[in-house]
Amino acid sequence: MRLSKNHLKTLREAPADAVLESHKLLVRANMIKQEAAGIYMYPKLGWRTVRKVEQIVREEMDYIDCQEIYMPHVNPAELWKETGRWYAYGPELWRIQDRNGNDFILNPTCEEIFTDFVRKEWSSYRELPFSLYHIQFKYRDESRPRYGLLRTREFIMKDAYTFDATEEDLHTAYMRQYHAYEKIFTRCDLDYRIVEADNGPIGGSKSHEFSALSDWGESDILYCDHCGMAATVERAECVDEKPVEEEMLPVEKVFTPGTKTIDDVCAYLKLPVKKSIKALMFTTYDTDLQPKDNVVCFIRGDRQLNMIKLVNALNIPEHYIEFANEDITGPITGSVAGFTGPMGLKNCIVVVDSELVGTVNMCAGANEEDHHLINVCYGRDYTGDIITDIKTLQEGDACPHCGKPVKFRRGIEVGQIFKLGLKYSESMNATFKDENGVDHPYWMGCYGIGITRTMQAIVEQHHDEKGIIWPMSVAPYHVIVTVVKSHDDTQMQLAYDIEKKLESMGVEVMVDDRDERPGVKFNDADLIGIPIRITVGKLAGEGKVEYKLRRESEHETLTVEEAIAKAKALVDEERDGRCFFSRLSEETLNAH
RNA sequence: CGGGGUGUAGCGCAGUUUGGUAGCGCAACUGGUUUGGGACCAGUGGGCCGCGGGUUCAAAUCCUGCCACCCCGACCA
Numbered sequence: 240m241r242l243s244k245n246h247l248k249t250l251r252e253a254p255a256d257a258v259l260e261s262h263k264l265l266v267r268a269n270m271i272k273q274e275a276a277g278i279y280m281y282p283k284l285g286w287r288t289v290r291k292v293e294q295i296v297r298e299e300m301d302y303i304d305c306q307e308i309y310m311p312h313v314n315p316a317e318l319w320k321e322t323g324r325w326y327a328y329g330p331e332l333w334r335i336q337d338r339n340g341n342d343f344i345l346n347p348t349c350e351e352i353f354t355d356f357v358r359k360e361w362s363s364y365r366e367l368p369f370s371l372y373h374i375q376f377k378y379r380d381e382s383r384p385r386y387g388l389l390r391t392r393e394f395i396m397k398d399a400y401t402f403d404a405t406e407e408d409l410h411t412a413y414m415r416q417y418h419a420y421e422k423i424f425t426r427c428d429l430d431y432r433i434v435e436a437d438n439g440p441i442g443g444s445k446s447h448e449f450s451a452l453s454d455w456g457e458s459d460i461l462y463c464d465h466c467g468m469a470a471t472v473e474r475a476e477c478v479d480e481k482p483v484e485e486e487m488l489p490v491e492k493v494f495t496p497g498t499k500t501i502d503d504v505c506a507y508l509k510l511p512v513k514k515s516i517k518a519l520m521f522t523t524y525d526t527d528l529q530p531k532d533n534v535v536c537f538i539r540g541d542r543q544l545n546m547i548k549l550v551n552a553l554n555i556p557e558h559y560i561e562f563a564n565e566d567i568t569g570p571i572t573g574s575v576a577g578f579t580g581p582m583g584l585k586n587c588i589v590v591v592d593s594e595l596v597g598t599v600n601m602c603a604g605a606n607e608e609d610h611h612l613i614n615v616c617y618g619r620d621y622t623g624d625i626i627t628d629i630k631t632l633q634e635g636d637a638c639p640h641c642g643k644p645v646k647f648r649r650g651i652e653v654g655q656i657f658k659l660g661l662k663y664s665e666s667m668n669a670t671f672k673d674e675n676g677v678d679h680p681y682w683m684g685c686y687g688i689g690i691t692r693t694m695q696a697i698v699e700q701h702h703d704e705k706g707i708i709w710p711m712s713v714a715p716y717h718v719i720v721t722v723v724k725s726h727d728d729t730q731m732q733l734a735y736d737i738e739k740k741l742e743s744m745g746v747e748v749m750v751d752d753r754d755e756r757p758g759v760k761f762n763d764a765d766l767i768g769i770p771i772r773i774t775v776g777k778l779a780g781e782g783k784v785e786y787k788l789r790r791e792s793e794h795e796t797l798t799v800e801e802a803i804a805k806a807k808a809l810v811d812e813e814r815d816g817r818c819f820f821s822r823l824s825e826e827t828l829n830a831h
Numbered sequence: 832c833g834g835g836g837u838g839u840a841g842c843g844c845a846g847u848u849u850g851g852u853a854g855c856g857c858a859a860c861u862g863g864u865u866u867g868g869g870a871c872c873a874g875u876g877g878g879c880c881g882c883g884g885g886u887u888c889a890a891a892u893c894c895u896g897c898c899a900c901c902c903c904g905a906c907c908a
Binding site (some may be wrong): 687 | 843857866867869870899900901902907
C-alpha cells in the first residue's frame with residue numbers, strides 16, 4: 240500500500256475532549272473519528288485493526304467449532320416481548336418503528352434472535368451440542384458514552400451462544416469458550432485477568448469477566464497474585480475476621496456530643512474503629528416506586544458496604560433501593576441520624592453483616608441524639624432479620640481463597656462469559672427432542688467480546704509518548720517503508736522493490752512515499768505504531784537501509800536482503816501474538 | 832437522571848467582563864526555496880461565532896428558551 244495514494248490525516252494536537260491517552264492517540268493517528276456521542280467513524284488504518292482483532296476472534300471461535308452466522312441488527316419487538324426484556328431492559332434499549340408503527344429494536348445483544356433461529360432450525364438431540372456466533376455492530380443507547388471506544392452507543396461485538404442437552408454439557412461448552420478467550424486476549428498481547436463476576440440482569444448461574452488491566456478501566460478488580468484469585472468488587476467474597484474472645488461487659492450508654500461519624504466517635508471514646516458498628520439506612524421501593532420497607536444495615540466500623548450484596552440479600556432489583564431520608568425514617572424506626580444502633584429498632588428489616596456475629600463489647604449508636612452505647616454484644620443485645628456478608632473486599636484484606644492480602648486494580652472489561660441456563664430456551668420455547676421424542680429446553684450459555692473496546696484496550700497498554708505501539712498481531716500493517724527523499728528515484732525504486740518482495744512473502748507493507756519532509760514521516764510512523772520500520776535513505780545506492788522496531792529505540796543498518804529477511808522472520812514469529820501458546824488438544828478442551 | 836464545564840474555520844484556541852459586524856497557530860490551496868525527526872518566504876481560500884426568541888441604531892459579546900458535546904456521579908447484557 241502506498242501512502243501517496245491513500246488517505247492518512249494525522250493530528251499534531253489531541254482533541255480537547257479526549258481524556259484517555261489511548262483515545263487521544265487513536266484520534267491523532269486518524270484511526271477513529273467521532274460522529275456523535277458514542278458513534279464513531281473508522282478511517283482506513285483503524286478499520287484494518289478492527290478487522291485484525293475480529294480475525295483473531297474468528298479463528299479461535301472457528302477452532303472450537305463455533306459456527307459463524309449472521310443475524311439481523313433490527314429485531315422485531317415481539318421476540319423481546321417473549322422474554323420480557325422489551326419491558327425490563329430500560330432506556331438503553333434502542334427502539335425504532337417502521338412506517339406502519341410496528342416496534343423494532345436495534346440489538347444490544349442477541350439472545351432472542353439466536354434462540355429464535357435455533358428453535359426454527361434445530362430440533363434433535365442428534366445435532367447437539369452446537370454453538371453459534373456472529374460479529375456485528377451492537378446498539379445501546381448509553382446515558383453517558385465516554386472514553387473513546389471504551390463506552391459507545393454503537394460498537395462491534397462478537398457474541399456467541401452455546402446450546403446443550405444438559406447442565407454438564409453446558410459446563411464443557413463454557414470451558415471451551417473460556418479457553419478460547421484466554422487465547423484471544425493473549426494473541427492481542429493484553430495483560431488481563433479473568434475475574435469472577437456478578438451475573439447482572441442477564442441472569443444465569445456463573446460468569447467470568449476478562450478484564451484488561453488499566454488505571455482507567457471501569458470495572459474494579461481485586462486479585463491475588465499468590466493463588467490467582469480474581470473477582471470484581473461487587474462479587475468478591477470477604478473473609479470474616481474472627482471476633483476477639485473477651486468477657487461480655489454490661490451495656491452502657493455514653494454521652495458523645497456531635498459525633499456523627501465513626502471516626503468521630505472512636506476518636507472521642509478512644510476506641511479502635513474495629514470495635515465500632517456502623518449503621519446504614521435504606522428505603523426500598525416497589526415496582527410503582529412507592530416506598531416499601533425500611534432497611535438498616537450494620538457492619539463493622541472499618542468496613543464498606545457492598546450494595547450488590549445487600550440487594551442480593553434482600554432479593555430485590557437493584558434500582559429499587561436508596562439511602563433513606565433519616566428525618567422521615569427516624570420516627571418510624573426509632574433511629575436517630577448519626578446515632579443509629581441495632582438496639583431498640585422497630586418497623587424495619589435489620590441486615591447484620593456476618594462478621595458481627597460473635598462480636599462482644601462493641602460501640603454502636605444509641606438511637607438517641609448525642610449518645611452511643613458501648614459493650615454491645617451480638618446475640619445478647621441484638622440480632623438481625625438477615626445475617627450475611629454485605630461488606631466490600633478492599634485492597635490489603637485477606638484473600639478469600641488463600642488468606643494473603645489482595646491487590647486492587649481497575650480493568651477494562653473486554654469479554655464476559657455467562658451460563659444462561661434455561662432462561663431463554665424456556666421463555667421462548669426453544670426445545671430439542673430426546674431419544675424418546677420428548678421435548679427439552681436447551682441449556683444455553685452466552686459469550687461476548689467487545690471488539691472495538693479491545694482495540695482501544697490494546698492501545699491503552701501499548702503506547703509511549705510518541706504514539707501507539709501496535710502488537711504485530713493487530714497492527715494495521717506489519718512494516719512501514721519510509722522513503723527519506725521522495726524526489727530521489729533510487730530511493731523510491733528501492734522502496735517499491737522492498738514493498739513488492741515483502742508482499743510476495745505475505746507481509747503487509749505500507750510505503751510512505753509522500754512528498755513530505757522526513758521528520759513528518761518519522762513522526763507519523765511512530766504515531767500510527769507500525770511495528771517494523773524500514774527507512775530507505777542516503778545509503779539506498781549501496782543497497783542498504785535502516786531497520787528499526789517501533790518498540791525499540793535503536794536502529795541498525797542492514798542490506799536490503801537482510802532487512803527483508805529479518806522483517807519476514809519477525810512477522811512470522813509474532814503475527815499470531817507474541818505470547819501465543821500451543822493449541823489446546825481436544826482432550827483438554829473436553830476435559831471439563 | 833443529578834452536579835459542573837464548553838460550544839467561534841477541519842484541529843487547538845483568543846476575542847465575551849466594558850456591544851460597533853471576527854482573529855491567531857496548525858491543517859488546506861498557489862508559487863518559490865528546502866529535505867535524516869512535525870521547514871521557511873510570499874500569497875489564497877475557508878465562519879448562519881451551536882439553534883431560536885428578545886433588548887438595542889448595532890449582538891460572538893447582554894437577557895431568555897432549547898440543543899449538542901465533555902467531565903464527576905447515578906446507571907451500564
